[in-house]
Amino acid sequence: MVKKDVPSILTRLLKNKEESRYARMISAAIVLLLILGARLFFMQVIEGSYYKEEADGNRIRHLPMQATRGVMYDRNGIIMAGSRSAYSVIMPVNRKGNTLSDEALNRLSALLKVPTADIKKKIEDNKLAFGAIYLANDVGIDVATQIEEKKDEFPGIEIEVNPLRVYPYSNAGAQVLGYVGEAGPDDKDAEGNPYTTATLIGRAGLERQYNAYLEGKNGSKTVEVNASGQPVRYVGGTPAISGNSVRLTLDANLQKAAEDAMEAQVNELAHSGVMPTGASAIAVDPNSGAILAMASWPSYDPNRFSKGISSKDWNEIINNKNHPMQNRTIASSYPPGSLFKVVTGATALEAKAVTPEERIFDSGKHWIVDKRNAQGEAFGWINFYEALAKSDNVYFYELGRRVGIDKISHMAEEFGLGKPTGIDLEGEADGNVASEAYKKKVFEQDWYLGETMDAAIGQSFNLTTPIQMAMVYAAIANGGYKYQPYLVSRIDNLDGTPQKIFSPNKLGTLPISQSTLDTIHTGLRMVMTKEGTGGQLFEHYPISIAGKSGTAETNGLDNGWFVAYAPFDKPEVVVLCMFEHSGFGSDSAAPVVKKIMDAYFHLGDYAPGKQKANQDKDKKGGKE
Structure with a gap:
């Protein structure tokens, strides 16, 4: 009789062992699900805003829009300082670092006829810039066309149209009218805020004396980009406000x-x-x-x-x-x-x-x-x-x-x-x-x-x-x-x-x-x-x-x-x-x-x- 019960005992032991293994597996799965659930809760609820911002940072870009400076007219309404549209070569700010490959950098240097060292310095000096780094202003239509048509050769580079300050009389009245230049890190606008990158401000003469009136207020535009970083649609933004015009006593x-x-x-x-x-x-x-x-x-x-x-x-x-x-x-x-x-x-x-x-x-x-x-x-x-x-x-x-x-x-x-x-x-x-x-x-x-x-x-x-x-x-x-x-x-x-x-x-x-x-x-x-x-x-x-x-x-x-x-x-x-x-x-x-x-x-x-x-x-x- 003892001999007859041995197989049944082994069967029960084997069955108990199987059930114990399944139980452990189920427990492990439950633990893993709990861990994943906690992680998801942490990412989506506790840190949700952070990861949304990270995702938007790869999908959404905020680009600065330069305000058009006010016009300076002479006493008879003739323009002595105004603005015109110009093509600018920009590099939108990338959360993973503002860099260009050596190959793209060399191509851009040859196209712009600017030393690679100068472009690298521009990127380094503006690595904390908001929205975009301006690599060149007032480039010709041929340069703008090449960059737009050969996006694969200039990854991360875009063309923007911005206002450029012009003085129709060239050197006439230069010391009086003054000139404009890019704002530096220590420059502040009329409200005490730092300027966005490449903002032109008055550096001398009347341009400097009346800069608070002439400069206007920069805006921004929000665009959605694809996986390659190219804009696919305009999302929104804040319009730029032009500066005030100034009437001079000069003839x-x-x-x-x-x-x-x-x-x-x-x-x-x-x-x-x-x-x-x-x-x-x-x-x-x-x-x-x-x-x-x-x-x-x-x-x-x-x-x-x-x-x-x-x-x-x-x-x-x-x-x-x-x-x-x-x-x-x-x-x-x-x-x-x-x-x-x-x-x-x-x-x-x-x-x-x-x-x-x-x-x-x-x-x-x-x-x-x-x-x-x-x-x-x-x-x-x-x-x-x-x-x-x-x-x-x-x-x-x-x-x-x-x-x-x-x-x-x-x-x-x-x-x-x-x-x-x-x-x-x-x-x-x-x-x-x-x-x-x-x-x-x-x-x-x-x-x-x-x-x-x-x-x-x-x-x-x-x-x-x-x-x-x-x-x-x-x-x-x-x-x-x-x-x-x-x-x-x-x-x-x-x-x-x-x-x-x-x-x-x-x-x-x-x-x-x-x-x-x-x-x-x-x-x-x-x-x-x-x-x-x-x-x-x-x-x-x-x-x-x-x-x-x-x-x-x-x-x-x-x-x-x-x-x-x-x-x-x-x-x-x-x-x-x-x-x-x-x-x-x-x-x-x-x-x-x-x-x-x-x-x-x-x-x-x-x-x-x-x-x-x-x-x-x-x-x-x-x-x-």
Whole structure:
């Protein structure tokens, strides 16, 4: 009986073993399912937003949309700074790293004609950029077409259309308008937020001064991409908002005339063996302070900066010893020379130290200190009007001796010298007014009579900017009112209505009598007659005109100044020009002033019929 039960016992044991194995397998499966369920719960519920973002990051891309900068118009509605559409080569930001294969990098380098090292640096510098890295701006249609048609050869590279800043007049007004450049990591917008990559912001001039109005607000667009990273559909985004337009006081045609006149005069002087190192010109409305033209030579083309200036172009500009980026009209200080004589004359007339008719004997040198006229002239007995017309140094040496340096310094400050004019541009220089206190402070030395005489003719420690001297003569021309010069008259909303209007700002009046003003006016009118220093060019000028020449001693060849205002009875415009190291102002600067006056009053080469003929000639390439 025992033997019969052995197989059944083995069968039961075997069956129990099988059931135990199944139970373990089921338990293991349950444990695995629990683990998978927990993992799924963790991924979909607890970390769901993270993994959704990761998935969207591979499927959805957010690309920045550049705002179009506001337009800068001249006083007549002519565009002086605007924007146009341009193709940009971009590399959308990839969560797995912004890299290109060496093969794709080399192909792109050859196509763009940019060293691979430069492209790598651009990627590295912008690896944390939002949306996309801009590798090149304003590429040609041929480059854009090749990249679009050969996507497999340029993986991860796309073409975008963005606004590009343009300056239709190239270098005309460059130091005034300024230029734009890509925002850096430390730059912030008007709301204090960092800029998106490749955003163009104002870096100099009016572009910088009014950047908060001009820049607009960038937007973004959201696109869905396929497995290859190519866009398949537009999902949504935020539209970019264009910047505000700015209306300038400048006259584009007058600005161009000033630039052309200086360039032509530089060439004329060069032919005679004179090589000026710089020049500036300014035209201002004396009845408001509105700047009609402001030019510096040499200049540069701000269009170079809009699409990213090359190292070659940048080095060419910054290594130019004549500093083309410097706005000489506001930032460079020079001895004003004989243009300062109106200050000395006003001081003496107001102090009753001289009368307009009193004659002072000029033997060619002063009788106390051996100081002479510029070319050794001796004008004999001479009164105020004749002395101003002939720019007689000996006469004004004597006026300086009679009134003393303190009174001259005080009058210079009343005219606005020794401090910025307050124009709406950065970088304006203070200049300097010669005084006993200045010499004592800086050099710890005593003041001498000879220095008073030098100061009286605009030398010594006197330093002025061209804009300061232009505003001195503007105050004389308008009857004694001092205005703050300005360049922007209005800022517009996007619909063209005014957002902000800038009105003339009257700073005060000159502390001189009407009789003193009339005396100075008469003397300045005589400058432009046959016997005056400006008569050679202006004796027969068809518009009644007044002005003053100036020549200031420097290290090397003298600086030349010339200023004029017209019409004499009711002045509308003051024009001033200054040439560095160019000799007498009546020879170097006066021809530029005349051409700018011609342009303003539509005379000579700028007469309507003559101007049209010149334009037609230019269109034909200069052929008759």
